[in-house]
Amino acid sequence: MRKAARGSSEAERGRAVLSLGILAFRWVSLGWMVILALTAGELRRPALAVATIAGLAAWTGWLTVARPRPTWPVLACDLALAVGLNLVAGLVMPAGTVGERPFFAAGYPVAAAVTWGAARGVGGGVAAGLVLGASLVAGQLANGIDLASSEPAVLLDLAGGTLNFVLAGGAVGLVARLLERSAGQLRQATEETIRARERAARLAERESLGRQIHDSVLQALALVHKRGRELAAGGPVPPDQVAGLAEMAAGQERALRSLILRDPADDGTPAGAASLRAALEGLAGAERSLPVTAGATGALWLPARHVEELVAAVRQALDNVVEHAGATRVALFAEEDAGVVVLTVRDDGRGFRYDERQLLAQGKIGLAKSIKGRVEQLGGTMAVTSRPGAGTEVELRVPIREDERDR
Ligand SMILES: Nc1ncnc2c1ncn2[C@@H]1O[C@H](COP(=O)(O)OP(=O)(O)OP(=O)(O)O)[C@@H](O)[C@H]1O
Ligand SMILES: [Mg+2]
Known part of the structure; x- marks a missing residue:
């Protein structure tokens, strides 16, 4: 499940980076505003300018420390402050100078437009941009500018300012939506991978049971x-022969029961290393039906699971x-060459077409299944x-990987 949540956590991370960027922008534009206020010369209402900067610093500080979610009240408050800032700029700048001199409000209101875009998408960003554009007009009026008799350049300036807000809000809204969409796609891909892995695990368990x-x-x-x-074809059946068959059936019944009851989490993988040569010699020694020789180029210490x-x-x-x-005899031979164990079982029997x-x-x-399936599960191949x-x-x-050998 942790992996399934990866898509949404990627989106969260993307949003966090975006909001950090916006916060950094707020602090930089706040600093710029202070510089402008200090270098502006005479301001009409210095006390209002100081109070406004202090209020904005408090708001930005709270946003930085509390990192609130962009709920409607937070967004509304942010936009109201940005609108207020544009108005205050008109009130504190010397009359008739808004639009001509570096603007007191600097870039801070843009932060509100992009915050809306990040939280509410393109629509939210554009709407906030338009509101901020309107507040630019209000700022000009508060600055005593008569827009009706203004030069076309002043109006163009206003339109340009509004366009800036709208573009910034809309562009960040677009980025936020793209971020969410790709996080959704990542989540879907992750879930599909998990399902495929579960299917593969079930299949492997089935093959192993088989x-x-x-x-x-x-x-x-x-x-x-x-x-x-x-026995049926040979007339009267000796009781010990029947008892032998019954014993065999009972043994297999027990084996089947324990296979069914086996804890699926316990894959029975033996730990440590084992000698392949020793295991092959044990196998050859136990064979009673025909002579079996076992040879190897060394002890061949391999992961115990591989040997098993x-x-x-x-x-x-x-x-x-x-x-x-x-056949009259069988030879088992094992060698290891460049990290690959090669094991052959050779007989001199009648052969067949594979x-x-x-x-x-x-x-x-x-x-x-029992031979090829086994070696393939170890990443190997079989050839007849x-x-x-x-x-x-x-x-x-x-093949034997070095990290498997160390386990
Ligand atoms: N060493 C061999 N020499 C001759 N024929 C062989 C040899 N190994 C396999 N075969 C042939 O290949 C066939 C398939 O072997 P395979 O082990 O897949 O099935 P099986 O032994 O017949 O049945 P089971 O599924 O119980 O193992 C055998 O029936 C036999 O005809
Ligand atoms: Mg067989």
């Missing part, structure tokens, strides 16, 4: 099936040799080299 069921319960069921038919998965894959390849190859699609269509999932009559070689290649 492999475990194939390697244990399915193999046992196939054996029970085969032995059951053999590789051994499970090799066990399936060995089962296939026993089941299908009619066609994954065809095998899956026949419900044969050992090679595709086999021809009828020429034996079979199953090659597994798995």
Whole structure:
């Protein structure tokens, strides 16, 4: 959920940067206003100028410290102050000088237009800009300027000032809306990524369950099936044979129950490192049906999870040799070259034509899911080299990242 909120937090961050920029602008224009007031020479109402600057400093200080949300009362107050400032400028500037000399109100009222734009979008920014434009007119009137008989240049100046407010408010409004839209798109993309990850995790869990069921319960069921038919065909059945099958079924029942009850959060990943050569030797030593040799270019210390998965894959390849190859021997060999572990299972049996699609269509999932699926989950690949009559070689290649090795 934290990630899902990323889009909105990006928008929050964008808005925070924008409002910081506006605050900085307020302080700079306030400072400029003080400089203008000090250098203006005679002001008509110095006390009013000082009080206005003090009031604006207090307002700007409160905005900086409290960082209030741009609610309607805050926005209304800000706009009222900016309008008031334009009026006061007319009152404190020497009569008839507004528009001719550096203006007392300086750029501070622009902050109100952009604050409205940031909070209420283009419409809000433009509306505030128009109100501020109107207050410029009021300021000129308060300064004793007779607009009716003014030069066209004065009116053009007024229009230009209004346009500045409107453009500033509208442009910031546009930026704020774009910011929100891209934050929305980011949020949507993040949610989609999360959903895709959840789907992938569910799929991986399903694949892993499928492999475990194939390697244990399915193999046992196939054996029970085969032995059951053999026993049925051979006349009276010795009780110990039936008891053996029942025991096998009971063992697999227990295994299936614990698989179902397994805590999904516990992925059973073993920690630490293990020697692949030792594990292969253990596997070869346990095989009773035919001679198996195991070799490696060294101990091959790998993450224990890799060793566990590789051994499970090799066990399936060995089962296939026993089941299908009619081989006289099998060789397991492992080596590591440039961070890639290469493991081969080679037999001298009858061989076959490997066609994954065809095998899956026949419900044969050992090679595709239990072997290939396993190495692919480790980021590796499987290759089968086999021809009828020429034996079979199953090659597994798995890259080992250095950070996995250190775990
Ligand atoms: N080493 C091998 N030598 C000869 N044939 C093989 C060998 N390995 C696999 N095969 C052939 O490939 C087929 C597919 O093997 P796979 O392990 O996918 O399925 P399976 O062993 O038939 O059934 P299961 O799904 O129970 O493993 C086998 O049925 C067999 O015909
Ligand atoms: Mg198989």
